[in-house]
Amino acid sequence: MALSRNISVSEASRPKLPRHTRLKFDETRQVWVILAPERVLAPDEIAVEVLHLCDGVRSVAEMADQLAVKYAAPREAILTDVVAMLQDLADKGFLTEAREKTP
């Protein structure tokens, strides 16, 4: 049981928001928020864009490809940023990995 519940984010990861974490646009404050147990976070614009790509199907490598094209920016730099951001979210428990097999 005492296994770390956190994932290590790599190019091959296919992250998604866990069931209990919701990404939502807060109409009152006009900001995107992440809702989690006892927590409300305000991700910045870039984080929101990346989080929308986290569907449990798309890999981190594919996200980097997509963003590199969209922003006409070097893929390596984007990949580094995306992995760092997703790892930060994963460490806080707001990101999980799509399971390979059904539990």
Next chain:
Amino acid sequence: MSDLLADGKTAGAAPSDGLAVLESQRSTAETFGIPLAVLAELTHRCPLQCPYCSNPIELDRGGSELTTDEWKKVLSELAEIGVLQIHFSGGEPTARKDLVELVQHATDVGLYSNLITSAVLLTREKLSALADAGLCHVQISFQGNEPIVADRVAGLRNAHEKKIEAAKWTRELDLPLTVNAVMHRQNLHQLADIIQMAVDLDADRLEVANVQYYGWALKNRAALMPTIEQIEETSRIVEEAAVRLKGILAIDYVVPDYYALRPKKCMGGWGRQFFNISPAGKVLPCHAAESITGLEFESVRSNHSIAWIWQNSEAFNRYRGTGWMKEPCKSCEFREIDFGGCRCQAFALTGDAGNTDPACTLSPMHEQIFKQAELEAAAHQDRFLYRNFAGGTLETEGEHGA
């Protein structure tokens, strides 16, 4: 459960703490924004009789509770004015027959819902129905790590066993679990085992909450007050476990303010980021606020909107910000850090909610109260006064409230 409900306790780099971001957009002179999370105390009815219950001594009777339709209207209104999370609490929220309907309504209006429960009334079917209705998170209170201590504190036979079972169902249904452990002199020796229990139950979070002494807990202070040696040991155990269990179990620790130097920033400051709604519909700055006599609290049954009550009512404005402060708070460099501590504790211990919380070393009452706490902790008067609608029942030999 006390100011643990304040949001964004851990400030992160990016993405940042939601509250800090939202607060930074306005100065304290401006209108206070609607809280991100609200505590809905659906009922004061509860099968447990914990001697430190955070409910007021004067409990709301079942007959005065808001109806299903009234709660639904409240939930819709909260979502509309910008509340994001709803904590269903009590008393025991599962004692309400309409809980699934209320959770479903919260989901329908876009609220993230938490269930704060003793879990003894739950069945697997009921929990499953709550999950299907969109419940996002379950918090279960534990009184110890084994039945002898735990059932005695709860004043209910077999309570511990039922809680363990419900915690397992929670994880089987893939709901995130928080274990809430309220700690005091008579269960602090179990802390290390409680931490291991939370790990074994696959909880995501553990709240180690030292009893806060007002209401029922103040009546039971002599039976609950820890010794200073226990507190030192507690801090050591929590710090060690927090490092060892990083990535496995997040631990939130509420220190007992009697042994602190600075008072706690209670509720994040009065009327700054939190309100709760009592079973009868009163909108309160804190769940213990009704213990302060002389304050009038507005109800959701009044002609006022919840937003109006939050922004304009006398009770919320009385101790907001720093303008109400007397010395030593008034000129204190920490006045905007702790906002003078807890108003309810100041009232309970000094008779005036406008005084400095005696938990602060700068309070003229601090020394006296600290000494008293030390004496009480050393006296080993262990008998509980159980919480109930009759104003409390003293524990008897062999009949531990059960």
